[in-house]
Structures are given as structure tokens and as C-alpha cells.
Amino acid sequence: MTDRRLNxxxxxxxxxxxxxxxxxxxxxxxxxxxxxxxVMGFVAPALTEEWGLARADLTxxxxxxxxxxxVGALLFTMLADRIGRRPVLIGATLYFSALxxxxxxxxxxxxxxxxxxxxxxxxxxxxxxxxxLIGEFSPERRRVTFMMAVSVLxxxxxxxxxxxxxxxxxxxxxxxxFYFGGLVPLVVAAAxxxxxxxxxxxxxxxxxxxxxxxxxxxxxxxxxxxxxxxWVVNFMNTLIVYSLSNWVPTVLREAGYTNTQALWVGxxxxxxxxxxTLAFAWMIPRFGFVPILATSFALGxxxxxxxxxxxxxxxxxxxxxxASGWCxxxxxxxxxxxxxxxxxxxxxxxxxxxxLGFARFGxxxxxxxxxxxxxxxxxxxxxxxxAAMPPIVACAGIVALSAVxxxxxxxxxxxxxxxxx
Numbered sequence: 001m002t003d004r005r006l007n008x009x010x011x012x013x014x015x016x017x018x019x020x021x022x023x024x025x026x027x028x029x030x031x032x033x034x035x036x037x038x039v040m041g042f043v044a045p046a047l048t049e050e051w052g053l054a055r056a057d058l059t060x061x062x063x064x065x066x067x068x069x070x071v072g073a074l075l076f077t078m079l080a081d082r083i084g085r086r087p088v089l090i091g092a093t094l095y096f097s098a099l100x101x102x103x104x105x106x107x108x109x110x111x112x113x114x115x116x117x118x119x120x121x122x123x124x125x126x127x128x129x130x131x132x133l134i135g136e137f138s139p140e141r142r143r144v145t146f147m148m149a150v151s152v153l154x155x156x157x158x159x160x161x162x163x164x165x166x167x168x169x170x171x172x173x174x175x176x177x178f179y180f181g182g183l184v185p186l187v188v189a190a191a192x193x194x195x196x197x198x199x200x201x202x203x204x205x206x207x208x209x210x211x212x213x214x215x216x217x218x219x220x221x222x223x224x225x226x227x228x229x230x231w232v233v234n235f236m237n238t239l240i241v242y243s244l245s246n247w248v249p250t251v252l253r254e255a256g257y258t259n260t261q262a263l264w265v266g267x268x269x270x271x272x273x274x275x276x277t278l279a280f281a282w283m284i285p286r287f288g289f290v291p292i293l294a295t296s297f298a299l300g301x302x303x304x305x306x307x308x309x310x311x312x313x314x315x316x317x318x319x320x321x322x323a324s325g326w327c328x329x330x331x332x333x334x335x336x337x338x339x340x341x342x343x344x345x346x347x348x349x350x351x352x353x354x355x356l357g358f359a360r361f362g363x364x365x366x367x368x369x370x371x372x373x374x375x376x377x378x379x380x381x382x383x384x385x386x387a388a389m390p391p392i393v394a395c396a397g398i399v400a401l402s403a404v405x406x407x408x409x410x411x412x413x414x415x416x417x418x419x420x421x
Contacts, residue, residue, distance in 0.1 A: 276330020
């Protein structure tokens with residue numbers, strides 16, 4: 001199907017074009033995926049108060065959710081490179097929406113741990129497959145922009161979750177947030193079943209797909225160093241993203257701020273990420289992945305240190321948290337787009353999914369480290385100083401990627417030019 005036809009919003013028959021349909025439905029799916037992935041961070045202050053918990057008691061819940069997302073990203077993205085993006089997206093959305101409704105019935109920490117893990121299995125396959133499908137319905141010259149512009153809705157969903165929580169929790173309690181997060185995806189899944197098309201690029205490439213386990217091919221044809229570096233950078237960035245998303249509202253509550261203030265600051269983190277993604281979607285096609293992402297991680301490290309220093313001044317704290325979200329959460333869709341650009345169609349979901357799988361491992365480890373440091377009574381300034389270290393490693397990883405792209409340009413092809421120019 002030509003770009004000219006896909007660029008039209010309407011066909012002569014009046015039907016909505018496949019591109020518009022894919023962007024809309026994948027965008028809605030990503031919105032609710034972001035909402036449901038981050039929901040525990042928003043309900044945590046109210047939940048700990050209602051159940052009489054210490055702030056660190058929810059550490060296993062946060063980590064279990066990210067562990068489930070990790071497993072889902074590793075397994076179901078390989079399945080999507082075998083059977084297609086459409087069936088995996090629809091099935092995963094139905095699955096996690098049902099589990100969100102069940103989670104609203106939880107009454108113990110053990111139940112929450114188990115439910116967040118099995119919910120994460122479905123959540124883990126959404127970003128890789130939605131990103132792949134969006135990229136495969138985009139013209140090549142605007143692929144990065146489109147992938148990032150639509151995938152910003154994942155981050156927006158997390159910010160949206162803050163506003164929804166601010167309205168629902170005081171009126172109906174924390175369980176209402178899970179009911180919302182379960183019912184809306186059911187509607188989205190029904191719409192995808194009716195109208196979401198399969199990728200023609202994927203269908204055309206199926207005959208030439210590699211044999212065996214797809215993940216093995218991430219290390220063939222000169223891809224090994226790039227694959228490993230992508231995993232390291234994703235891990236380091238998500239180590240911070242999920243630590244911030246899960247613990248910022250709770251840390252602020254312990255510092256003396258009200259639940260409402262803590263939720264507002266947590267929401268600012270996601271808003272910063274949303275606006276940062278939009279800015280990067282404009283900048284990366286113009287200046288390259290490496291310059292923009294390396295700069296973002298370096299500035300993100302400074303912003304994290306500033307969060308700890310400004311804890312006693314609400315206005316400065318809000319600015320520092322917003323900047324942290326811009327640099328860390330905003331950079332993650334850029335990393336996803338880099339993976340999607342680098343891997344061929346037959347490995348695209350697997351490549352994105354396994355990079356995000358290692359990213360989610362950072363999401364498992366980050367809350368555990370944060371919980372342990374809080375158990376040891378680290379001051380907030382010390383916590384955020386420690387949090388400033390992983391972005392420095394991520395920055396170094398991006399610079400190393402640039403060196404690999406330049407050294408192996410003849411093997412890796414056009415992605416090397418796209419990354420460093």
C-alpha cells in the first residue's frame with residue numbers, strides 16, 4: 001500500500017484510512033497501558049493510609065508488577081513476530097483489563113503482589129507491538145516522528161492517571177481507580193477487534209522471517225553490540241523512571257506534604273515526560289538519536305539531584321520533578337523508536353520487547369533499591385543523589401552506541417547514519 005493512499009484521511013468511499021485507524025486505536029491502547037502500568041504509584045498514599053502500612057511495605061507490589069511486564073515483554077513480543085501484531089494486541093488488552101477489575105477486590109499485600117504480576121504479563125506486550133504497528137503504517141521519512149508522537153500517549157496515560165486519581169480517590173476510594181483502569185480498555189479492545197488492521201509490511205515479510213527463536217537473531221548479522229548496549233541503556237533509564245513514578249508521591253507524603261500535593265507532584269512528573277516526548281519527537285529526526293538522548297540523560301542526572309535539594313520548597317520541587325520527567329520518561333519513547341529503527345520487520349517486536357524487558361528489569365530492581373534505602377532511613381537528598389547515577393551510565397551507553405554505529409556502518413546500514421547525524 002503506497003504512502004500516498006495511507007496519507008489520505010478518507011478514501012473515496014468515506015472509510016477512514018488504515019493509518020488513521022491504527023494511530024487512533026494504538027494510541028488509545030497505549031493511553032490505558034500507561035494508566036494501568038503506573039496506577040500503583042497514584043493509589044499508594046491512600047492505600048498505605050487505609051491499610052495502615054509503612055511506605056516500604058508496597059515494595060513487593062511495585063516490583064511484582066514490573067516483573068510481570070518484563071516476562072510479558074520477553075514472551076509475547078516474540079509471539080507477535082510469529083502470528084502478527086493485531087491478535088497479540090487485542091488479546092493482551094482484554095487480559096490486562098480483566099485483571100485490573102479483579103485487582104480492585106484485593107484485600108492483602110499478598111493478593112496485590114500476585115495480581116500485579118499476572119496483570120503485568122499482558123501490559124508488557126503493548127508498547128512493543130503498538131510501536132511496531134505504528135512504525136509499519138508510517139512513511140519511512142517520518143517513521144520516528146510518528147512512532148514517538150503516538151507513543152507519547154503511554155506517558156500521557158500515566159499523567160492522566162494522576163488526574164483521574166485526584167478526582168476518584170477522595171470520592172470513591174482507591175479501588176475506583178482500578179475499576180476505571182479495567183473498564184475503559186475493554187471498550188478499546190472491542191474497537192480493535194472490529195477495526196484494527198494487521199500490518200501489511202509484516203504480512204509481506206512473513207515469508208522471509210528467520211527460523212528458530214526470534215530472540216537469537218538479535219545477536220546475528222552484526223547486531224550483538226547494539227543489542228547489548230540498548231539493553232543497558234533501557235535498564236538504566238527505567239531504573240529511574242519506575243523508582244520516580246512509584247516512590248515520589250509516597251516520599252513527599254512522608255516529607256509532610258498532603259496526599260493531594262503528593263499526587264500533583266507525581267502527575268507533574270508524567271506531564272514532564274509527555275511534553276518531553278513530544279519535544280524529542282521533533283528533535284530526534286532533525287539532530288539524531290545520539291545527540292538528543294545523550295544530552296537528555298546528562299541533564300536528567302542534574303534534575304534528579306535538584307529534586308533532593310529542593311524538597312522543602314514546593315515550587316522548586318515541582319520544577320525539578322517536571323524536568324526529571326522530561327529527561328527520563330520523555331526519553332524512553334526515543335529509545336523505543338531507536339530499537340524499532342534498528343531491527344528489521346521480522347524482528348521488530350522482539351527487538352523492542354527484549355530491550356523493554358531489560359528496561360522492566362530496571363523497574364523491578366529500582367523499587368527494591370528505593371525501598372531498601374528508605375528502610376535504612378536515607379534522607380531524600382541522599383536518595384535522589386543516588387538516583388542521579390544511572391542516567392550518567394545511560395548517557396555513556398548512548399555515546400558507546402554512536403561509536404558502534406560508526407565502526408560498523410557498512411554492516412548496520414542506514415540506522416548508523418540516522419543515529420549519529
